Amino acid sequence: AQKVTQAQTEISVVEKEDVTLDCVYETRDTTYYLFWYKQPPSGELVFLIRRNSFDEQNEISGRYSWNFQKSTSSFNFTITASQVVDSAVYFCALSEARDSSASKIIFGSGTRLSIRP
């Protein structure tokens, strides 16, 4: 069975601090995708990144970076120099990789991030 665990329920930091959101996953699939989504108060899920299980390179996009460690089944997300606008709930998620049909996404329970001015 597939499972995503986000052990941090809530994190609060002061603006400009760096913060890391942890994500651990379980799957029996050899090929899969990992995701991070942001959910601001408006409720819409905003896509941040997708990572294929074959690609363990870390990725950086502006102040955001992701560390994929297949050996520990982790896909952690770091925000550098956090800003108040980063305040939101962040979800880590997992899906199978299929060619013939789309695959449902399994979400973690989310981490609520609050950035204090």
Added chain:
Amino acid sequence: GAGVSQSPRYKVAKRGQDVALRCDPISGHVSLFWYQQALGQGPEFLTYFQNEAQLDKSGLPSDRFFAERPEGSVSTLKIQRTQQEDSAVYLCASSLAAGFYGYTFGSGTRLTVV
């Protein structure tokens, strides 16, 4: 439209009432998903359509939940005889094609059963 549109944005239903939630996916998107998000939780999969075919309904919590997409575009999630535990945000997502092309989520419908 430019994004996935869901209506109504908010719905209050009396226990026992039937409700219908609508999802307008991005034009041309083949795949459509429904998710249920309880307060403080991550979204949970309900059902998946590829065009008009419902390929996976394993996440529907009971036979009171029914989804359809008769023409392969707009989808409706219907909940019969609503109960308080049905209170949640219902999210719809669409994807361009079969296989993985990325999902776009709507803003959801917040259902409150009183």
